[in-house]
Amino acid sequence: MKIAIGCDHIVTDIKIKAAEFLKKQGHEVIDVGTYDFIRTHYPIYGRKVGKLVATGEADLGVCICGTGIGINNAAQKVKGVRAACVADVQTAVAAKENLNANVIGCGGRVIGIGSIEYILEAFLKAEYKPTPEKDALIAKIDGLIDDNDCIENDALFDEYLKKWEEGYYHD
Ligand code: RB5
Helix, strand or coil: CEEEEEECHHHHHHHHHHHHHHHHCCCEEEEEECCCCCCCCHHHHHHHHHHHHHCCCCCEEEEEECCCHHHHHHHHCCCCCCEEECCCHHHHHHHHHHHCCCEEEEEHHHHHHHHHHHHHHHHHHCCCCCCHHHHHHHHHHHCCCCHHHCCCCCCCCHHHHHHHHCCCCCC
C-alpha cells in the first residue's frame, strides 16, 4: 500500500519511527515532512497528506503532531478526506470499519511510538464493512465540503513561511 505520512516539528522523531515501521511491513511511504525539529506549521503537513490521499496518489494517510488534533483537523479540510485522530486500537479499527477513514492520526506526545505501531497495524489490517446506512452517512460527510469550498491554492502558507524565515516568530 502507498501511505502518505506527515508531522509537525514536535514529533519528527516519532514520525520517522512510524514511517520505518510501515516500510518494514512492506508499504511504500511518502514522507511529506516536516523533516527536522525547526518550528513549523502543522496545517501545511496535514494538507499535504490530505491532498495525496484525496487525489489517489496515496492509498491512506498518517498524520502525527503533539496531540494529533491540529494536523488531523487540517487533513480533514481536504475534500474526500475522512481523518480519525485516535489514541487506541479499538477506535482505529472502528474508524476503518464504520467510517472507511482514509487518514489515521495520533498524538505522538500523548501515546508514543509503541501504541502508534499497534494502531497503524490494526488500522491497516481492518477493512470497511459496508452497509447501506454507513454508505449513506459517509456520502453525507463527504458532501459537507462541496467543490467550491475547497481551497486549491498551494501557496496558501507562503506568507507564514516567509515570516518564519524573516524571524517574525520568536517561540
Ligand atoms: C505544537 O505546535 C502543538 O500544538 C501541535 O503539535 C499539536 O499538538 C496540535 O494539535
